[in-house]
Amino acid sequence: MVRTPLDWPVLRQLRGPDVLGRGPAARSRDTEELTPRTKTADRVVGSVCPYCAVGCAQRVFVKDEKVVQIEGDPDSPVNRGRLCPKGSASKNLVTSPLRQQTIRYRAPYATEWQELDLGTAMEMVADRVVKARNDTWQDIDEKNRRVRRTLGIASLGGATLDNEENYLIKKLFTAMGAIQIENQARI
Template identity: 60%
Template sequence: MGILDLMLRWPVLRQIARGDVKALGETAMTERSRTLEPRTARADRVVKSVCPYCAVGCGQDIYVKDERIIDIEGDPDSPISRGRLCPKGSATFQLVTGTHRVQHVLYRRPGGTEWERLPLEQAMDMVAERVKRTRDETWEDTDVNGFSVQRTLGLAHLGGATLDNEENYLLKKLFTALGIVQVENQARI
């Protein structure tokens, strides 16, 4: 390979030699850039989802390969966001795959002075057990007038503004099935 051939491998010199001053054509390509493809091209499947950050409900396409998320992008079929995501929505991939993601909870036992780390699964089991115990201990078949109420007043739920309509629907169904009557949502939008 001569010196001229070597020099023409540099994109800037190729641009000058071929008169491609804006570098919009073949002169801007390298062997690496010729073989590039989107991360999404090798996905096994695409799962439709909704961004978890606010109540707008922007659509997301979740690209999955070997049961692992490889990319998250805006869903162009979404009538709400039409393929667009805000900076927080665009960062959802890091939210679900980042090494900084918390895999445990901090728990301080009643009367304790120190925090201890518990696995997330154990903490969820503890919450479920406490919900069941509270429901069982505060269950009312009838009210003071003898009317059938089938409820508990020992539990309540306050939802957040990041919940979309579908999530709120499912939460309402769950808590109604548990006999919980105090179900509210702190909605901003």
């Protein structure tokens, strides 16, 4: 593409209807040819920002099963389409090549770490939760009262969880019989 002095923004501004240079006169051909990533997305998925307890809604734009953009959801009464700097950087949290894809695990008494895939690590956690619950289950306490609980499992939530996540965690741990359920915000 050959560029001439007539393409200069100041000349376009003086020759055309955009004398203040706030519209088409200020835009280059390259800018006009750009297509937003959100326009070419296959689908949009609703999500919640993972960083703090505010729970800002996000729209996740997906193309070819890959995240191409994350923006604030303008329909949300919480953030009305706006995100803080950390929330705006959510895309990098999911798509960064530096993101860990495996779990580092050191077996008891081992001196070396080993890499595990996420599925294997989740199975190990689930097996240990079930075992701890079964090993420490109490139907009746020392005063012969029916308690149906376990003291072998506890939960300590963090301030990065929103109300919905805390609600689901509370329901999960209560259903498992745990009674020691706390949140860092109360400590």
